[in-house]
Amino acid sequence: MLVFPNAKINIGLNIVEKRPDGFHNIESCFYPVGWSDALEITLAETFSFHADGIAIPGNAADNLCTKTYEMLRRDFNLPPVKIHLLKTVPIGAGLGGGSxxxxxxxxxxxxxxxxxxxxxxxxxxxxxxxxxxxFFIRNKPMYCFEKGDRFDDIDIHIAGKWIAMVNPGIHISTVEAYSGVVAKRSTENLRTILREPIAEWKDRVRNDFEATLFKKHALLEEVKEKLYDLGAEYAAMSGSGSTLFGIFGAEQNVKQHFPDFRLWQGFLK
Structure with missing residues (x-):
């Protein structure tokens, strides 16, 4: 069986509060995009996991695909399988590729x-x-809250717009992303703003990680501003970085402006 696990972007990301368990409660809109890995699972005599493409840190036993298989194997007495992953979605990039x-x-x-x-x-x-x-089970635009694992439907209208996603190759760990961030509730309701035309988003839909990460990695802010210079209606960092995306009203080939970075572009669905 061959499937294509796609990435997501965060449109807005408010870090609301730190939880007693050490995690943070957030508010965000998760939106699926077409940048995808390829995952093949076939029956085998013994279990194996193999990955090609972008190098994945750790060994096969630590991979989330392996851990997921082992979890279901225990509950459903699954037979051995061979898992082959072609990794093309950048790691540590705020795109949820491993998830x-x-x-x-x-x-x-x-x-x-x-x-x-x-x-x-x-x-x-x-x-x-x-x-x-x-999020990737239903894999549709959702308003996400608590740890990012609880969902409500959201009224957002950007299907048909063009998105360019630029990853400059900076790996940002969760620890780095959250260091220096002050959790606070937003003064505006994200769900309400995202119902409005995209022209209203620029100064109102924020990613709370940008304030600290842009100071550490000036290149990220430069990419964001370049996307606006190229005509993006809205641009932001996705998740905890380091991918920046720009949403355009029409098809716009930005690849030539970022020749040294990983990039994906296409229409939003």
Whole structure:
């Protein structure tokens, strides 16, 4: 079985408060995009995991796809499989690539072995893997809150617009991203703002990580400003970085302006 785990962007990211368990509560809109890995799962005599493409830190046993398989194997007595991952979504880039790989592993195993796991139960399993992993089960634009693992529908109208996503190759860990960030509730309601035309977003829809990470990595702010210079209606950093995205009213080839960076561009659905 071959599936294509896609990335997501954060449109707005408010860090609301620190939780007693050490995590943070957030508010954000998660939006799926077309930048994707390729994941193949086939029956095998013994379990194996192999990855090509972008190098993934750690060993096979630590990979989220392996951990996801082992979790479902224990509950459903699954036979051995071979998992092959072609990694093209950058790591540590605020795109949820690893979480998507895990979520699509759940969905692929559910289909491959006719496990009949409900969507809600798939989300429960996904939350055991990572905070934003559950988003990729339904894989549609959602308002996300708490740890980024609880969802409501959101009224947002950007389907058909063009998005350019630029990753300058800076790896930002979760620890680095959260260091120096002061949690606070936003004075504006993100869901309300995102119902308005995109022209209203620039000074009102913020990613709270930008204030500290732009000081540490000036290149990130330079990429954001370049996207605006190229005509983006809205530009921001996704998640905890380091990918910047620009949303355009029409197709716009920005690749020539970022020749040394990883880049994906296409229409939003």
């Amino acid at each position: 998507a790989d895990a979520a699509f592993t759940i969905k692929a195993l559910n289909q491959l072995f006719d496990l009949e796991i409900s969507v809600e139960e798939q989300e429960r399993y996904a939350r055991l893997i990572g905070s934003d992993c559950a």
